[in-house]
Amino acid sequence: MQQSNLIKIGLDASGGDYGEIEVCKAVIEVLKLDLDVEFSLYGDYNLIAKCFNDLNYDYKTKPIKIIDVKEKIGMNDHPVFAIRNKKDSSIVKAGESLRTKEIDTFISAGNTGALVALSQFILKPINGIDRPVVAAIVPTNNKPMILIDSGCNVDSKPEWLHQYAKLSDIYYRFMFGEKPRIGLLNVGVEENKGNALTLMTYKLLKDDNSFNFIGNVEARDLVYGVCEITITDGFAGNVFLKTYEGTATLLLKLIKDQIKSSFISTIGGLLIKSKLKKLLSKYDAKIYGGAPILGINYLVLKCHGNSRSLEYIYTIKQAHKLIKKNFISEMSKNFEV
Secondary structure (H helix, E strand, C coil): CCHHHCEEEEEECCCCCCCHHHHHHHHHHHHHCCCCEEEEEEECHHHHHHHHHHCCCCHHHCCEEEEECCECCCCCCCHHHHHHHCCCEHHHHHHHHHHCCCCCEEEECCCHHHHHHHHHHHHCECCCCCCCEECEEECCCCCCEEEECCCCCCCCCHHHHHHHHHHHHHHHHHHHCCCCEEEEECCCCCCCCCCHHHHHHHHHHHHCCCCEEEEEECHHHHCCCCCCEEECCHHHHHHHHHHHHHHHHHHHHHHHHHHCCCHHHHHHHHHHHHHHHHHHHCCCHHHHCCEEEECECCEEEECCCCCCHHHHHHHHHHHHHHHHCCHHHHHHHHHCC
16 A cells, blocks of 8 residues: 555644544554555644553554644634734644645544635635635434524525535535535525525525525424425524534433333333333444535535544544545536636
């Protein structure tokens, strides 16, 4: 295997809630799969090296580079301020590596706003795109659904939402190999429902024949898989996503509490354990990998802040797949008019 043919994957080693150790575990497991990849880990050199040493892994003999950075962008940092002032942070350093093609993709569980700011001001949107956007995948009772915008731009314009529909349509076909149904999140399914933003967006989506727009959809129907892509502004999208996540967490807790409430119910829980585990796995979003930032000429993938090694592994596989299929160049080619 020629070194020059390796896919160069950049990882934010210090961005997640659980630190460098989970990233290092993921790198070790992926290298066991013998994929044609090499890794660049951005973070505190000493902490990353210590994690590999604690895991009894000789990283120096593997296709692993450690890019030492002295600054860190925290979850509470103002995104634009951080990008402009913390030049020696993992996010900014990796962004520069993407621009100079030292890496082919960047994966981070760090500050979402900072990643979007990086995409807007350093990596730059592709021609015809006003704002990059994060495409979050949400499990449903049918097929996986892309929720876009999931929180990047809380104040949106109709033309932005139209752009998101086109971008996410391309991404869904790359990921899942089929043409998705696109719905517009609204307070009713009727065409004349909604506020000024949804009314104007509806017309733009309806008049565009390049994708399969099915009209307005209501939040209560999304979990049943009424569409594969849901278009909304970042404010409503983020409220829906967090309500969905909170409800799912609560229901799971209630089920566990009931199972543990008595000896009989505990026995019953053991009897249905395998079926319950299979059911819950269907709603595990981590199996789809990270959420890409669409609308730029680079592949940036955002993991959850509380990601463990398994989610990093899925995201690395996702990045590998998208790079192999030339997703970025094909997306730009399909989008440009």
